[in-house]
Ligand SMILES: [Zn+2]
């Protein structure tokens with residue numbers, strides 16, 4: 001079904017979403033007869049706040065929803081999968097990280113006044129609002145929960161060299177720095193000549 005042509009400028013800044021919220025699903029078609037079903041296959045732009053510190057979904061990125069809505073006694077059962085691109089930064093080497101998450105979702109939207117609503121905490125249950133449901137908070141929770149706290153560019157990224165700050169994975173295996181700590185610079189000089197190696201402390205020098 002094509003979206004309504006109505007435009008309202010900066011839709012995402014409105015506190016109350018305009019009528020064209022692409023995350024809303026009208027339930028007229030589905031109806032309330034238990035067992036009836038509706039498939040949804042749509043791509044909608046990601047809102048701005050789907051992110052953790054190091055990784056997230058770029059605002060406006062395409063979020064692909066493949067969902068099945070099923071009318072049940074208590075409300076509408078939504079299940080299916082969500083495909084969403086994520087971008088961020090490797091927590092170890094700071095290189096860019098790009099990935100696509102594919103996530104299963106399953107959620108009951110309860111009818112107001114149903115037993116499910118009556119027996120659930122207010123913030124635990126999603127509700128059918130009027131004759132529609134809003135998929136965005138549900139998908140957002142699923143996506144943000146799936147984001148890694150410490151994303152890495154590869155599974156075994158070795159991070160950065162503490163001596164020079166370059167990516168260890170880009171450096172040769174024998175990469176090292178002779179003088180890691182300036183306090184040992186003098187000793188290292190002795191060590192290479194062997195002058196210190198075998199000689200115990202000379203008591204007369206104390
Ligand atoms: Zn890395």
Ligand SMILES: [Zn+2]
Pocket residue numbers: 161162163164165166175176177
């Ligand atoms: Zn180095």
